[in-house]
Amino acid sequence: MDTDLLLGLLVSLLEPPIPENSALLDALAQADGDVDSAARLLRTRPTAQKGVKRKRSAGLDGWLTSPSKNSKETEHNSIDAKPSSSSSARPPQKKPLLIKETAPSRPSQTSHAKPPSINDVLRSPTKSADPPKPQRLVPRILATPALVAEHTSCTLHTSVLPPELASRLYYALLDASNTWTKNKWWLFERLVESPHKTTFFTRFPPGSDQYKEWRESANFWYNGNEESPAHHFLPEMEEACVHIERVVNDEIKKRPPFPLEWIGPSGRLEWHANVAAANRYDGTKESVGFHSDQLTHLGPYATIASLSLGVTRNFRLREVVPKEELPNRQAQTFNIPVSHNTLTIMHASTQEKFKHSIPPQSVLDAFRPAHPRPNAGPDDEIESSNSRINVTFRFFRPDFRPSTLPKCKCGFTCALRPDMKGRGADGLVRKYWWACFAGARNEGKGCNFWKVMDMKEEKRGPFYRPTIGP
Numbered sequence: 001m002d003t004d005l006l007l008g009l010l011v012s013l014l015e016p017p018i019p020e021n022s023a024l025l026d027a028l029a030q031a032d033g034d035v036d037s038a039a040r041l042l043r044t045r046p047t048a049q050k051g052v053k054r055k056r057s058a059g060l061d062g063w064l065t066s067p068s069k070n071s072k073e074t075e076h077n078s079i080d081a082k083p084s085s086s087s088s089a090r091p092p093q094k095k096p097l098l099i100k101e102t103a104p105s106r107p108s109q110t111s112h113a114k115p116p117s118i119n120d121v122l123r124s125p126t127k128s129a130d131p132p133k134p135q136r137l138v139p140r141i142l143a144t145p146a147l148v149a150e151h152t153s154c155t156l157h158t159s160v161l162p163p164e165l166a167s168r169l170y171y172a173l174l175d176a177s178n179t180w181t182k183n184k185w186w187l188f189e190r191l192v193e194s195p196h197k198t199t200f201f202t203r204f205p206p207g208s209d210q211y212k213e214w215r216e217s218a219n220f221w222y223n224g225n226e227e228s229p230a231h232h233f234l235p236e237m238e239e240a241c242v243h244i245e246r247v248v249n250d251e252i253k254k255r256p257p258f259p260l261e262w263i264g265p266s267g268r269l270e271w272h273a274n275v276a277a278a279n280r281y282d283g284t285k286e287s288v289g290f291h292s293d294q295l296t297h298l299g300p301y302a303t304i305a306s307l308s309l310g311v312t313r314n315f316r317l318r319e320v321v322p323k324e325e326l327p328n329r330q331a332q333t334f335n336i337p338v339s340h341n342t343l344t345i346m347h348a349s350t351q352e353k354f355k356h357s358i359p360p361q362s363v364l365d366a367f368r369p370a371h372p373r374p375n376a377g378p379d380d381e382i383e384s385s386n387s388r389i390n391v392t393f394r395f396f397r398p399d400f401r402p403s404t405l406p407k408c409k410c411g412f413t414c415a416l417r418p419d420m421k422g423r424g425a426d427g428l429v430r431k432y433w434w435a436c437f438a439g440a441r442n443e444g445k446g447c448n449f450w451k452v453m454d455m456k457e458e459k460r461g462p463f464y465r466p467t468i469g470p
Helices: 003-012 021-030 035-044 060-064 071-080 118-122 145-151 163-179 209-214 217-221 235-253
Strands: 154-158 181-187 190-202 275-282 288-291 304-310 313-319 333-338 342-346 354-358 387-394 415-418 432-435 450-452
Touching: 003 021, 003 035, 003 288, 003 354, 021 035, 145 154, 145 333, 154 333, 163 190, 163 235, 163 275, 163 304, 163 387, 190 288, 235 304, 235 342, 235 387, 304 313, 333 342
Parallel strands: none
Antiparallel strands: 154 342, 181 190, 190 275, 275 387, 288 354, 304 342, 304 387, 313 333, 313 354, 415 432, 432 450
16 A cells, blocks of 8 residues: 555545645655544644634725825824814813724816725635636436446446355455454554555465465565465355356456457457455554556556445545646546445456545444354354445456566666546557556665656557557
8 A cells, every 4th residue: 555545545535625645645644654543643733724814894985095295294283173162371281082983085177096996895805816616526326327427437246146155255354354464564664554454365366476476466465575475265255256267257348348358369358357456444443545556567458347245335436636727627436326235347447547445434334244154053043243244256367477577776676657637538558667566565665766668668468459549
C-alpha cells in the first residue's frame, strides 16, 4: 500500500472541507501511520480563522458616502459660530464635546462624479480573482446491474455461484482467514498496517517452477514482506473459478478491446484466473481507502473479477478527472451495494479511469448463509456473521512475469503505474511508467527512479494493436 492509497483512505474518513495534503501527511506522521487516529486528530484541530468582518458604520449614509475632508473643521466652526446668550463680560465657558453622526456632504455644483450605487456598496468583496470552482457532485447510488453498466466500466452479476457453493466457499474462507494477517508497509520511516486482514492465493502448483517465479508477485500484495506466504487455491475456489471465468469471458466478448490489452497466443481476448487476493472486513469500521490496483503483473487494461461473500457493503468508485477537465467539472462518485454471492467485474480501463474503496458505514445487517456448514449436524443452527469476504480473481500476464520487470536503483522490482490524469480526448491512457516501489518495504526509503514503459522495446505481448489511431 503506497502513500497515495493511505492518503485516499484518510480522505474517505473526513468531511468537507478536506485539508491540504501537507496537513494530511503531517497528521499521518503524528499518528504513526494509523489512519483512524490521524482522522480523529484532524477533526479536533480548530478551523482556520475567518477574515475580519467589515466594521459597521454609524448608518446607511456612512456606507454611501465618505466623510468630508473638512467635516471636523466645519463642525468645530459651527459650534464656535453659535451666538452667545450672555454679554461679553461673562467669563467664557468650556464648550461640551458634541458627538453626532456626520451628515453626508452634498456634491458641489461643478462636480460630475456619479454617486456610488447601493448594490456596489453592499455587495460582498471578491476574495480572489480565481475563477469559481465547479460544483461538487453528489454521490450516486447504482443499485442495479443496468445502472452500473450505464455509468461505469464495471458490470454487476448477482447470484453468480450456485447458492450451496457460495455458502461452502464463505465458510472455507472464513475459517482460513483466522490465519490471515494485516498488511504492513513503511510510511515516513514508520511501519504501519492496514485496518483489515488480507492474504494472497496462487493457482500454480506449490513447488513448481511457475510457483517459485510467481512467488515474488505475492510480495507486491504484501508490500515486499518476504515472509508472507502465497497460499494455493482452496478446492472451493477452484469450483468457483469455473463459473467466474465463464461469466468474465462472456462479458469480454461483448466489449471492444483496448490498446495493449492481452489477447493471448490465439489472437483473441481471453481471461484466466491464476492468482487471487482476499480481504476480510469485520463489522462497520474496517475499510480501505481510495486506490487503484497495482498493474505491475497485470499489465495495461487489466480485467479483475471481485467476488463478494457475506454481509452487504458499499463498493465505492470515484473517477479520476483528466487534467484538462479539472477546471470544468468535479469527479463523480458512485456507491454500488454488493451483497452476498455478487460478482463485480472491473473491466479493462477501470484501473486507468477510477479509484475504488470500501468505506466504513454506520450500520449493517448481519449475514446468515442459506446453507449450513458441510459437516453440521441436524440440530446445529446456522451461525450469523458481520464479516464480508472479498476475493479478487486476477490474471497475471506471462509477459509481465517477475523475471522480466525492471529494477530501480534500490535493487527492488519497480511498480507499473498509468498516467491516469493525462488521458487523451478519447479517454485512453497513452503512457505507463515504471517507478521505484522500495519506499513501502525499505524502511520508507526510495530512490525516486522512474522511466516510461515501452512495450515494443521490452518485448512484451501479444497484445491488442489497433489498426486505426495511435
